[in-house]
Structures are given as structure tokens and as C-alpha cells.
Amino acid sequence: MIKLQNIQKVYRTDTIETLALNGINLDVAKGEFLSIMGPSGCGKSTLLNIMGLLDEPSKGNISIAEQPTGKFNDKQLAKFRNQKLGFIFQSYHLIGDLQVIDNVELPLLYRDTTAKERRRLATEALEKVGLSNRIKHFPKQLSGGQRQRVAIARAIVGNPEIILADEPTGNLDSAMGNEIMEILLQLNRVDGTTIVMVTHDENMAQKTHRLVRLFDGSQVQ
Amino acid sequence: MFKHLFKMIWNKKKQNSLLIVEILLSFLVIFAVFTFGLNSYNNYAKPMGIDYQNVWAISYNNTLKTNNGDSLKLFYDNMVDNIKAMPKVIDAAHTSANIPFSTSHMSTGLTHNGDHIQDVNSFMVDENYPKTLNVKLLDGRWYNKTDVGSKQKVIVINNKLKERMFGKASAIGKLYNDDDGKKGVKIIGVLDDIKFNGDYQSLEYAIYNRIDTSSYRWLGKILVKVSPDANAAFESQLYKFMANNLKDSNIEIEHLTNKLTAYNKFTLVPLIILSIVAAFLIINVALGIFGVLWYNINKRRGEIGLRRAVGAPGSSVSAQLVSEAMILATLSLIVGAFFAVQFPLLNVFDLPASVYLLAMLLAVIFIYLLVLVCSLYPGKQASAILPAVALHEE
Ligand SMILES: Nc1ncnc2c1ncn2[C@@H]1O[C@H](COP(=O)(O)OP(=O)(O)OP(=O)(O)O)[C@@H](O)[C@H]1O
Ligand SMILES: [Mg+2]
Numbered sequence: 001m002i003k004l005q006n007i008q009k010v011y012r013t014d015t016i017e018t019l020a021l022n023g024i025n026l027d028v029a030k031g032e033f034l035s036i037m038g039p040s041g042c043g044k045s046t047l048l049n050i051m052g053l054l055d056e057p058s059k060g061n062i063s064i065a066e067q068p069t070g071k072f073n074d075k076q077l078a079k080f081r082n083q084k085l086g087f088i089f090q091s092y093h094l095i096g097d098l099q100v101i102d103n104v105e106l107p108l109l110y111r112d113t114t115a116k117e118r119r120r121l122a123t124e125a126l127e128k129v130g131l132s133n134r135i136k137h138f139p140k141q142l143s144g145g146q147r148q149r150v151a152i153a154r155a156i157v158g159n160p161e162i163i164l165a166d167e168p169t170g171n172l173d174s175a176m177g178n179e180i181m182e183i184l185l186q187l188n189r190v191d192g193t194t195i196v197m198v199t200h201d202e203n204m205a206q207k208t209h210r211l212v213r214l215f216d217g218s219q220v221q
Numbered sequence: 222m223f224k225h226l227f228k229m230i231w232n233k234k235k236q237n238s239l240l241i242v243e244i245l246l247s248f249l250v251i252f253a254v255f256t257f258g259l260n261s262y263n264n265y266a267k268p269m270g271i272d273y274q275n276v277w278a279i280s281y282n283n284t285l286k287t288n289n290g291d292s293l294k295l296f297y298d299n300m301v302d303n304i305k306a307m308p309k310v311i312d313a314a315h316t317s318a319n320i321p322f323s324t325s326h327m328s329t330g331l332t333h334n335g336d337h338i339q340d341v342n343s344f345m346v347d348e349n350y351p352k353t354l355n356v357k358l359l360d361g362r363w364y365n366k367t368d369v370g371s372k373q374k375v376i377v378i379n380n381k382l383k384e385r386m387f388g389k390a391s392a393i394g395k396l397y398n399d400d401d402g403k404k405g406v407k408i409i410g411v412l413d414d415i416k417f418n419g420d421y422q423s424l425e426y427a428i429y430n431r432i433d434t435s436s437y438r439w440l441g442k443i444l445v446k447v448s449p450d451a452n453a454a455f456e457s458q459l460y461k462f463m464a465n466n467l468k469d470s471n472i473e474i475e476h477l478t479n480k481l482t483a484y485n486k487f488t489l490v491p492l493i494i495l496s497i498v499a500a501f502l503i504i505n506v507a508l509g510i511f512g513v514l515w516y517n518i519n520k521r522r523g524e525i526g527l528r529r530a531v532g533a534p535g536s537s538v539s540a541q542l543v544s545e546a547m548i549l550a551t552l553s554l555i556v557g558a559f560f561a562v563q564f565p566l567l568n569v570f571d572l573p574a575s576v577y578l579l580a581m582l583l584a585v586i587f588i589y590l591l592v593l594v595c596s597l598y599p600g601k602q603a604s605a606i607l608p609a610v611a612l613h614e615e
Contacts, residue, residue, distance in 0.1 A: 045613070054530055055609035075534045082532020093527045093612060097232040102225070107531040109225055138232075154531070 001162060001194045002028040002051055007060035009046050009217075020046040021057070022217040030161075033188045033195045035205040038214035044198040045166055047214065051196060052085055052164045053077050065161060082110050086155030090167035092147045094139040100150050101126070101135040107158045125153040129183055145176035152183055156193075163187065165197040169204060181207060226545055230552075237549055240513050244553035247506035248588050252561050254499040255580035255587075260572055261421045261492055270415035271321060272355040273477040275311075275451065278320050279443040279463060280473040290434030297437050300466055301349070304445060307462070309455050311446040314353040315432060317345035320442050321354070321417040322480040324487075329428070331406075333386050333397040341382060341426040342417070345436055350429070351412065353446045359383075361393040361410035364431045374403055377410040379427040419484040421492070423572075444477075503591070511595040514546055518599045525603050526611025535604035542603050546596035547589065554585055 009021040020043045049055040104122040129149040169177030213221040304313045318325040565574035
């Protein structure tokens with residue numbers, strides 16, 4: 001499903017050059033639930049961003065769903081992200097000026113859908129994460145766990161084949177974290193969604209199919 | 222998408238209200254400038270009403286000792302006849318000091334059908350006045366010998382006054398009462414409008430009185446229409462003639478073309494000052510709008526990164542920001558138009574409604590262009606924001 005070949009990422013600022021990723025080769029199979037672990041600053045988020053086409057590698061090739069993505073232009077990249085990928089971030093990234101339901105609808109806004117259809121799909125997604133009773137709330141009126149569930153609803157509303165989650169439980173207590181994990185596992189099991197998840201939590205990682213460890217930009221396991 | 226943008230704007234109404242007020246104020250200022258400018262242009266586009274080329278104005282002061290009106294009349298009529306008889310002189314007319322483009326004004330008021338009309342310019346002129354200035358008589362007749370000694374006070378009015386008093390109907394033979402207590406002044410003629418305040422000022426009401434014998438004591442202007450080849454030598458000849466006829470009088474000869482230039486300068490000064498002030502205001506407003514949009518976009522980098530992540534192309538992000546600015550402009554303009562439309566409705570400055578409406582339209586277009594230009598660059602910057610970087614910063 002996701003194929004990374006010899007990925008290298010260098011961040012250049014005026015004074016320093018950081019080698020964030022070095023020679024990563026990774027194959028994620030369709031329907032696989034993969035977790036990535038490693039110490040802070042080892043390049044986990046960078047790797048996930050590159051997989052999600054949010055960032056370009058300095059070197060190497062990526063293909064997703066059998067399509068090489070290197071030659072995509074901005075519009076094609078946007079469309080690809082919109083239809084194939086769902087993102088969940090550690091800090092949720094909800095839009096504070098929009099109600100829960102509108103936040104969830106956001107990816108559909110960049111598709112050819114009617115307002116009615118958007119509403120139906122968003123309501124469905126919110127039901128899946130157990131938040132149907134909070135659709136008119138604003139993000140600041142929700143707890144951290146609830147916010148992350150909104151973010152999950154937003155990631156799944158477009159029915160993507162791949163979900164990329166960057167420490168989705170990092171800001172939550174273990175009970176909340178387990179709940180979120182259950183939702184992801186369910187998505188993987190029932191809908192067959194391919195999931196790549198960055199985590200610091202060994203217990204969470206244990207529940208996934210495969211674990212990749214990074215150290216200083218290189219894959220160590 | 223439109224509904225989505227509207228929701229965003231509505232949910233941020235507190236932050237947006239500042240920008241809305243700013244755009245509203247600039248709209249009102251620009252509306253005022255355009256109204257003023259358009260009105261000046263409209264006035265400029267209207268015909269002058271007279272041929273002022275080759276018309277000279279002789280100023281003098283009466284130095285004759287006699288107080289006898291009849292002998293004064295005889296003297297001055299004779300003098301004007303002698304001027305008319307000079308070579309290169311086409312016509313000459315005796316008038317009061319308020320000749321075209323002079324800063325001297327005389328005004329009065331009158332009552333007609335219970336309608337009291339103020340600020341009516343009052344001129345004292347003789348029979349030669351229309352021919353000397355080549356001003357058209359639109360209706361009725363000009364003064365002639367039959368008016369001498371007539372008991373009935375007769376008057377010629379200008380077209381603007383006629384339209385105020387009678388609209389489309391004829392004014393000839395109609396009566397009014399003047400503010401000096403004279404009842405039943407009879408209108409015998411309607412003279413075309415003259416822009417006696419220069420190119421840029423509005424037309425005003427006017428009545429033209431026939432000079433009576435008692436006025437010669439204080440009259441002091443003679444308008445002379447000369448042929449195009451009248452030169453400086455002829456001007457000094459005319460000067461000498463006046464000086465010889467009126468001992469100890471201050472004689473001065475001016476050209477109406479020069480007087481017009483001077484008067485226009487005088488009336489253009491406020492327009493120029495207003496334009497400069499407006500230009501500064503517009504620059505200020507443009508910078509303000511630009512600044513607010515710029516600030517907004519930087520504050521919303523996270524949101525922009527997120528939209529890009531969930532599938533918005535760069536072009537869509539910049540289109541969104543520009544559209545938001547345009548929606549805000551529209552909200553301001555709706556409020557602004559409500560204020561602006563009060564001016565023609567309440568007829569605040571006695572300007573034609575068409576001037577206000579056109580000024581409004583131009584101001585609306587101007588504001589849209591201004592907001593568009595000010596939002597294009599920040600919008601373009603926003604489209605260049607890399608999603609990974611923007612999300613990383615949050
Ligand atoms: N935009 C950037 N510019 C420069 N350097 C960057 C940028 N983003 C990340 N880095 C550097 O790249 C390296 C990897 O960062 P990354 O965010 O991928 O780490 P991480 O493994 O996700 O860490 P954490 O567990 O703390 O989230 C770090 O050394 C970081 O300083
Ligand atoms: Mg990270």
C-alpha cells in the first residue's frame with residue numbers, strides 16, 4: 001500500500017543541517033496496522049509527513065496505492081491526500097471557529113459533494129467515534145479525548161484507504177488513550193483501513209501488527 | 222463552500238467587526254470624494270452659457286458730481302455708445318459689479334406661490350447685456366425701450382430659477398413678490414444659465430434687473446466684446462478714452478478669460494486639498510486592510526496547513542482568503558450603502574440623485590478593487606505555506 005525507497009530528509013536552516021531521515025526503506029501492506037516508535041527527535045513525525053505527502057523527501061521514492069507520487073503537482077497532491085489519506089495529529093488541529101460537525105465535514109468540502117451528503121457522512125463518522133451528542137459544540141468546549149475523537153471522525157469521514165496517526169493518544173490519559181486505540185483497531189479490523197501510527201506507548205504498539213523502531217533517522221528494527 | 226466561508230466569518234464576528242468598520246469608513250470617505258469630484262465634473266461638463274473669449278471688463282468709479290439720475294444716464298449711455306462705435310468693438314454693456322467670474326456677489330430672495338426662494342443672484346444690466354455675452358434667451362423677450370418708465374416692474378430670470386418656480390411650464394407673464402416688498406413682479410423673459418462662478422461651481426438662481434436711472438451713481442462695470450484682433454494697442458486706446466471721459470476715476474481693464482482662470486484656481490483649491498487628504502486616507506486604509514489580512518493569515522497558519530493536509534490545493538486556500546475578504550467588504554458595503562443612500566433620499570446637499578448614485582457605484586467598485594488588491598498578495602503567500610511546516614509550528 002505504501003512503499004518507501006531509500007528516503008532521506010535533510011532540514012537546512014541558515015546555520016545547521018539536520019539529517020532527519022536517512023535511507024528509510026519501508027513497505028506497508030494493505031490492511032496492515034503499523035506502529036512507529038523511537039526517541040524524541042528521531043524523525044517519526046517527519047517520516048509520517050512524508051508518507052502523507054505533506055512534505056517532500058530530499059531523496060528517495062514514494063509510491064502509495066501502486067502510484068508513484070514524485071511527479072504529482074500541487075493539485076494532484078491535494079486530490080490524492082483528500083481521497084486516499086486521513087490524518088490524525090497529536091495536537092488535534094481542529095479549527096476553533098467551526099463547530100464539531102463543520103470540522104468533520106472539512107475534507108468533504110474539497111470534494112464534489114452536496115451539503116446534504118456532507119452532513120450525512122459527517123454525522124455517521126461522529127456516530128462511529130461516539131460523539132453524536134456534541135455536533136454543535138465548538139472545539140474549546142470539548143475535553144482532550146473528545147477533541148481527538150473529532151479529529152478521528154474527520155480523518156475517516158472521507159473513507160480513506162490509509163490513516164496516518166501521529167501520537168494520537170499522546171496527550172490523553174490511559175483510559176482515554178485505550179478508547180481511541182479501540183476505535184483505530186476497529187477501523188483496521190472492520191473496514192480494512194491501513195493504519196500507520198506513531199506512538200511512545202509500548203502497550204499501544206503491542207496491539208498493532210508490526211512495530212518499526214527509528215533511531216536518529218534510521219530504521220533499527 | 223460559500224456557506225462554509227460565511228460560517229467562518231460569522232463565528233469570528235468579533236475579530237471581523239474591526240475590519241468591517243475600517244472598510245465602512247473608507248467607503249464613506251471615498252463616497253464623499255467621488256460625490257464632490259463627480260459634481261465638479263458635472264458642472265465642468267455643462268456649457269458656460271456665454272462667450273467669454275474677447276470680452277473685456279472695464280472697471281471705473283463714478284466721479285461725476287451730479288446726483289441727477291437722468292443726466293447721469295444720458296452721460297453713461299453716451300459713453301457706452303461711443304465705445305460701441307470704436308473700431309474692433311462688437312458690443313458693449315453696462316452692468317453691476319457682479320460680472321462673470323468676479324468675486325463680487327449680490328443676492329436677494331423672492332416668494333412665489335408660498336415658496337420662498339433664497340440665494341437668488343441679482344444682476345443690474347442694460348439692453349446690450351445678452352448680445353455682448355452672447356447668452357441665449359430661452360423664452361419671452363429681453364428688455365427694450367417699451368420698459369422705460371413702465372409702472373409694472375418687469376424681470377428676466379434664469380432657467381434654473383424658472384425650473385424651480387414653474388418646472389416645465391412657461392414662466393412668461395407670471396408674477397412673484399420680491400423680498401424688498403415689491404408685489405407682482407412680472408416675468409418677461411427666461412435667460413439661459415450662466416456659470417458665473419467659473420467652470421466647477423454649480424448653477425445658481427439669478428434675476429436680471431434692468432438698470433434704472435438711480436443706479437448710475439454706483440454702477441462701475443462695462444463689458445466690451447471686441448474682435449479677435451483687438452490688441453494691447455487697442456486696449457490702451459480704450460483705457461485713454463475712459464480716462465479722458467472720467468477724470469480722477471480708477472480705470473482698470475481685465476479680460477474675462479484671465480478672470481476665469483483665476484476664479485477656477487480659487488475653486489479648485491478645496492478640491493485639490495480634499496483629493497490629497499483622500500489619497501492619504503486611501504493609502505492608510507489600504508495599508509490597514511493589507512495589515513489586517515496579513516496578520517489574519519499569519520494567525521491562521523495552522524488552519525491553512527490543516528486545510529492543505531485534508532486536500533485543499535494551494536489555489537483553493539488563497540481563493541478562500543480572498544473570498545473571505547470580499548465577503549467582509551460586501552457586509553461593509555451593505556451598511557455603507559444604507560448610509561450613503563440617505564443623502565439623495567434626504568436631499569442633504571441639493572445635488573442631483575444621479576451624482577450620489579454614480580458616486581456610490583464608483584465607491585463600491587473602488588472598495589472591491591482595493592480589498593481585492595490588498596488580499597491578493599497575502600492570499601498568494603498563504604497558498605505557498607507548506608502544510609508540514611505550518612502544522613509543525615502549532
Ligand atoms: N521544519 C523543520 N526545520 C528544521 N528541522 C526540523 C524541522 N522539523 C523537524 N526538524 C528536525 O528533524 C528532526 C526530526 O524531527 P521530528 O519532528 O520528525 O521528530 P519526532 O521523532 O517526531 O520527535 P517527537 O517524538 O518529539 O515528536 C529533529 O531533530 C528536528 O529538530
Ligand atoms: Mg513528532
